[in-house]
Amino acid sequence: MGMERIEIGSPIIGVIGTGSSRPDFAKLAEEVGREVARKGAVLVCGGLGGVMTEAARGAKEIGGVTVGILPGPKTADANEFIDFPIATNMGQARNTIIVHTADVLIAIGGGYGTLSEIALALKIGKGVVALQPQFQVPGVVTAHTPLEAVDEALTMVILGRKPLKMPESRT
Amino acid sequence: MGMERIEIGSPIIGVIGTGSSRPDFAKLAEEVGREVARKGAVLVCGGLGGVMTEAARGAKEIGGVTVGILPGPKTADANEFIDFPIATNMGQARNTIIVHTADVLIAIGGGYGTLSEIALALKIGKGVVALQPQFQVPGVVTAHTPLEAVDEALTMVILGRKPLKMPESRT
């Protein structure tokens, strides 16, 4: 699994979603990962199972690069498709590192952990594209296919488009 | 502003909400703070302005105790009603510390930062009561008055009641 086509300064796309393995989300995640890699972007995720594994698997299928920002203390906990595991030992606080590191986020399904990442991303002005969103959050752009999600995400990065501010977002 | 009636092992109630000063939220926050103190609970919040200031002000009006978990590096940034400022220098990652520290959370209004705290709280199994919720999040209990919010929060703590798990919450 060599790495190709990644240059310093490549866009970094965060892929977030549930750690469980619902088959429909898994399929979407794998396709998103493949598309991220095809576009020459770096995939960053939480490094564990479910959507995180499937997205990384997709990226590696076509020679992409994957970074996993782990909640635990050991890089060995990363799934097998992670090139660069980051061991934070900070539990869910690692979610803030994912959103600071990614230029833009793609959410696939997702539970409360994913919702926290979406909220943090919007809070700090990063765009979020959702596939099969489980929560309705103003400011998130919904996509209907993995290809559309990745295209929309990259457009946000290129145009520097930011999510609308909530009227009373907190400092 | 002495402290009274606080014993080791008192319940810790997190009060979260927008940092801006919308008057209706401010009034609710002050009443929540007062009620938290009246019940002998410790108030923990983000330590800055808006709902955080007003809740702490309310608690101090009747001799309660307030802890402020700050995003920045300096305890001096805490609002004037914080007895014990904690300087994390971790930005929004301090939100995870608030939810781990509180036994239960009360959200008043709130933007994306508050939404991230709500999601993190539910993720780790802490109950959340909301006044004037700005987002609909399954698992959050809505209250209609500050008194009802604090009563509901304390009941959750006493009964050890946990929020329902999302079917696919991520590890």
Add this chain to the structure above:
Amino acid sequence: MGMERIEIGSPIIGVIGTGSSRPDFAKLAEEVGREVARKGAVLVCGGLGGVMTEAARGAKEIGGVTVGILPGPKTADANEFIDFPIATNMGQARNTIIVHTADVLIAIGGGYGTLSEIALALKIGKGVVALQPQFQVPGVVTAHTPLEAVDEALTMVILGRKPLKMPESRT
């Protein structure tokens, strides 16, 4: 164990040291805790065993106030003398929160964890007083008795005295 004499804006003294229970360090820690409380300062520590327990015990013996910044996810892990447990779930990264929160640090004995706190404190310009230092670190002031340590620490806070900068400290 009521709390008395603590006002908002009281100095915050961090007491750091080994988690094991070497009797000589334990005795020093208890006396430091007592002296911190006698002077009306707030004691902040890592909230667990060894020096952390003994310092908090000393402070509570005379009605002081104690804050414990814990590495784990649960406030229930705090030792029994902690009034206000802060659950960070961040492992050793909580050491940075201790040094940002304290106005000054007193180190008692200590292993590598303590050394990291000493280094972080000096890095961000906080003074460090050591009793029975286990490492020689330039910039640390050695004291010979608990009373001397607390007096020196409070003098540092009052005079705003900062540790000397290392010639090549890193950003």
Add this chain to the structure above:
Amino acid sequence: MGMERIEIGSPIIGVIGTGSSRPDFAKLAEEVGREVARKGAVLVCGGLGGVMTEAARGAKEIGGVTVGILPGPKTADANEFIDFPIATNMGQARNTIIVHTADVLIAIGGGYGTLSEIALALKIGKGVVALQPQFQVPGVVTAHTPLEAVDEALTMVILGRKPLKMPESRT
């Protein structure tokens, strides 16, 4: 600056040291970086200036891979030789992430920030090799040349050799 020879599971070597640009340390750092890359290991560092820049420069000179774990909120703050910037927004708490992520650490010179990383590494059982150490810390292995440092570091990883425990290291 393509990347070659990196396989999933390659050793990760942390290079730490002062952010200032003392020429003797800079030269050592560049040679260490080159040697890390030559051995097919991933270089992780703090992503900013001084030793961090020079080590990353050295690694990129021969097609190595570099990860920078930044204290600030923006990946754009990474030096120009960082392939994969991780934006933590956690200030010095990012030091714990560097030591959890690296399999072994090489310290070059260094001030208090570096000392905190050395202490944290030893605390969690990671080996540390030092070139031109500025502090004497038991458990650190001193090397005399960049080549010797990298060889010693890789030997530690391969043999799973751990630093000796301090008698009273704190939990």
